[in-house]
Amino acid sequence: MTATMPSPVTLHGRAVRLVPLTLDHAPGLLAAGGGDEEIWRWRPSAPPASQEAMRRHIASLLERQAGGRTVPFAVVLRTTGEAIGSTCFHDVEGFDESVEIGSTWYGKAHWGTGVNAECKVLLLDHAFGPMAYTRVMLRTDVRNLRSRAAIERIGGTLEGVLRRQYRRRDGTWRDSAVYSILDDEWPAHRARLTGTPSPAEYA
Template sequence: MADDANNLEPVLRGRNVVVEPLQLSHEHALIAAAADGELWNLTLTVVPTAETMARYIERAMAGRSAGTVMPFVIVRREDQRVVGSTRFWKIDRHNRKLEIGQTWLSASVQRSGVNTEAKFLLLRHAFEVMDCVRVQFTTDELNEKSRAAILRIGARQEGIVRHERIMPDGLKRNSVRFSIIDTEWPEVRAGLEQKMARTEG
């Protein structure tokens, strides 16, 4: 994996979205983004509330300092509105791999093309700048919507990891693991570019 020591916080600019480094100053914008759809009420993913957002950001930035997390906000270009958050995490520079995860989007931009373009920007940076050989995704076994979205971007399902994590309500979650590897990236990239072109059209 390329040494990003001097570029831990890239700004990834697309046609409709910008994926930019998460900062403490984003707290109120992220609270508003999560309020669009009251995302904290979702049972299959964890989205911070107004009361927990500051701690959420602080933990993400601690991971950034440790070199294992690169947290971002997703900004819609047309109005500069923060519409969600995502991150690179589980960064393993020796084995040139990472996970894209902890992604959540305001209800009003879901299925709008925002997620596709944000994922494209992240994947392009991971494979073409950070020189990753593997990018993985993990979601709740019960989250059919998320599973379908990950498959749509071109990832391959690898299997189910039983009791992979304990959720805030105490539930022992089974997680589904997906991945894209470096040899698959050119085909995945072409597919994502076609999807984005259709959205523009």
């Protein structure tokens, strides 16, 4: 059995909502950190530092969504409705019942605030619950120690390193650290992160 890609849905957390990404999110995402080189340092594309560049970035994700490869979300604060970042589900070729969480970024004002952990809990609950995936993959540049630590905090197990996966923007080769979480591992990790092994109702 091969799992299908999730349909665009809204996932509700205590501090944030994950909503289907649209071009309307471009102004908020640009303000949150579109032109910040530190945020985009490890990403293959240059920072979308203008309204037009951010719209092109979003349009490329929506094109991949139309092709059944990606489901992109805007990360929106519940208190203000402000878009502060984005994240995606990606198809994983060569694996049954597997999905990838990636292309994630947040404005620096929300680093270290718990936003990332809450977003990952929402995505993992959806992947292992309604979508019935058995494996979630997460990848990052092997040199991105901050991202690797965040993945390990939520329970990611290092599977290995893909050497010379693709060129970085500076022309050097990127090696990618590949992590995964399995469905039968998630309840214990969820309990450690949230205090309960099963999805709780968010107010």
